[in-house]
Amino acid sequence: MILITGEALVDVVRRPDGTSSAHAGGSPANVAVGLGRLGLPVQLAATLADDEHGHLIRRHLASAGVELLDTLATPDRTASAVATLDGSGAASYDFDITWAPGRIVPTEPPQIVHTGSIASVLEPGADDVEDLVRRQAPTAVVTFDPNIRPSLVPDPARARQRVATLVQLADVVKVSDEDLAWLEPDLQVDDVAQRWLAAGPAAVVVTLGPQGSRTYTASGSLAVPTAAENVVDTVGAGDAFMSGLIGALVQEDLTGPSGSAELRAADLALWQRVSTVAARSAGIVVGRAGSQPPWREELFGPDD
Template sequence: MILIAGEALVDVVHRADGSTSAHAGGSPANVAVGLGRLDLPVQLAATMADDGHGRLLREHLTSAGVMRLDGLNVPERTASAAATLDEDGTATYEFDITWDPGRIETDDPPEIVHTGSIAAFLPPGADEVEDLLRRHAPTSIVTFDPNIRPSLVPDRAATRERVASLVQLADIVKVSDEDLAWLEPGEAPEDVARQWLGQGPAAVVVTHGGEGSRTHTPLGSVAVPTSARNVVDTVGAGDAFMSGIIAALVDEGLMGITGSSQLRAADLTLWRRVSEVAARSAGIVVGRAGSQPPWREELFGA
């Protein structure tokens, strides 16, 4: 089982042409949907109310085969984000969200645990997310995508501290160059990636938008170009990249404590294969409106 811990919310998208639409979203929820559409067993620890937005989210998750973790706190209203797209399709966000899931417990230990974005930083739930990773890091592959929303995080110093704590618990960190520019202004992405590698991860994958990605490991780094051919908008692209990474790990048989050990011995050939799957996943998403990750036949051809 793959466990995703973090926010599910509704993106109310405002486009440059004046049109508006509502889509199920939230970075961790998008990753979960991406994995569900790939026929992988995935459970999402997210909070949502019994309101219109909550029903939209539950229907979206169910349609992708995502199981929701029971026993979490129920908020007064389901989280939402107003996403405004510019003429190039790039999104900026304003959020209405609370994150207080309570204790996150599963019946069986997950083989892979992923978290990131708002849930990793917004109190009070961020502390529970970190505790969840500490509990499962010894027996699970842990993946982390900061996906920082500056308007919702504490000050930069406190955010750096939280990132450092989660990086130490992670086997794989996926981070955008934009996040690194905010976290460590003036630092080269490859320098930050190397610093993070020294804290414990097997790999730090830095995405560079239309320029592709570079995966940094103790054995060196490997660059993979973007596979995007036609960009409609970038909503959910990073999340599709992340679900592609996790799906590729499963496809390689890398799960649980054994998989975590194998990642640390992996050569750059494996990381290229993983990154290429992730790039294809993101390339499909940017070619259509909203966060619509690929189905298995689209990504793997079967």
């Protein structure tokens, strides 16, 4: 089982003509849906209220076969991110999110634990996330994507320390070059990736937008080009890259108690394979509107 921990929220778009639309989102929830669409057993530890937005998210998760961990604290209202568009199409954002799940206890021992984004740095729940990762790290492969939202970070120094701690605990870190520019503004991407790699992970995978990605390991680094052929929008691209990367680790049987050691012994050919799958997953998403991660047959083919 794969355990994803972090926020699920509703993205609401308000247009100048008074119309609006809402759809389920949140980076960890998007990753969970991506893995569910790959046919993998996945549980999401997120906090949802018993309200309209919560029901929308539950339906979205269920459509991909994602199980919602229902033992967490229930918030007064489901988190949301409201984007208000002006006449030129520019958006201003208003987040309404709290994160206080309490102690996170999976219903069965996970083989992979993934976390990141708002939930990994937002108090008080960030403590619960770190506690979970520390408890599960000895027996599960841990993946982490900081996916920083600077407007929701009241204490940048504290957030950077949170990220540094989770990097040390993780087996695989995926991070965008934009996040690195905020987290380590005085350093080059290569320098940060190498420093993070030395802190503990088996691999640090840096996504570079249209320039593809670069994966750093103890055996060296390698570049993987973007797989995007036709870009409609980039919504959910990073999350699809992450779910593709985790899905590829499962395909390679790099999970569970032995997974961490096996990842550290893996050669560059292995990382080339898994990074290529991740790029293909992101390439599929940017070719269609919104965060719509690929189904298993789209990513791995009908016979895999």
